[in-house]
Amino acid sequence: MADARHRLLSVVENLDAHVRHLKEEGVREVSVQPETLAALSRAIDAEGSSAERAVRAPSSAPQAAPAPVQHKEPIAMSQTLKSIADRVAACRLCGLCTTRTNTVPGQGSESPEIMFVGEGPGADEDAQGLAFVGRAGKLLTQMIEAMGYQRDEVWIGNIVKCRPPNNRKPTQEEMQACLPYLKEQIAFLKPKVIVCLGATAVQGLLNDMTGITKLRGEWRSFEGIDTMPTFHPAYLLRNPPAKREVWTDLKTVLEKLGRPVPAKKR
C-alpha cells in the first residue's frame, strides 16, 4: 500500500511539474481525456493522499475534474508558429541567410486582431531575433498603444525574416522566396486587419509598385483580409509631420474593427 501511495504521489508530482513547465512555455490550457481525470481522481480518493489537495480545483464538486480542461487550440497554435520559426531558422532559400546573425520570424499575440508587417529586420532586430525592437520599433509600440492595444496583443513581423546587409531594401526575389512563411503565419493567425508598413512591404505583400504616398490610407485586400498601407515608422523618424497621416490611417483601422478611437494619440 505504501508503494502504491508513493507511486501515486510521484505521478502527481510529475504531472504538477509538467503543467508548471507548460505554463512557463506560455501554454494556458491543455487537453486531457475525461477518463484520465476520472481515473486519477478515483486513485486519489482511494489513497486519501495529501496529494489530492495539490491537484483538485478548490471549488470543485466531489466528481468535478481538476483545473485542466479540454481545449486543444493553444498547444496547436504554439506548435504551428514554432514549426514556422524553426523552418525559418534553418532556411537557406535566399542569399540573406549568409549575412544574418539571427532569423526574425516575428512575434506577438497568437490571436491578433491586427498584424503589422514591415519590410525586414534591421541591425537591432538581427542582433536580438525580434521584429521592430530598434528606434522604429519603439515608435511602432507608441502607435500600437495609441490605438488602445498593448504590443503583445498584436502580431509584428516582416516580409523577409533575415536582415538585408547594410539595411538595403530586400530584392523582389528575396521577398518572393520568403513570402510563403508570412503567408503561413497569416493563414494561421487570421488577423482581421493587416497594416502594411512602407512601400517595400506593400510591394512584397501586395505586389503593387505604386508609391506609398498614393497607396496609404486606402483599403486593399490580401487573400481576403483587409489590408491598410501606411508609412513605415522609420520614415516617421525622418519625417515626423507624416505621423498625422499615419494616425489617420490607424484610426481608419480602428473604425473597421469597431474599436473606439482613444482620445489622445501617441
Ligand code: SF4
Ligand atoms: S530571408 Fe527568408 S527566404 Fe531568405 S534565407 Fe531568410 S528566411 Fe529564408
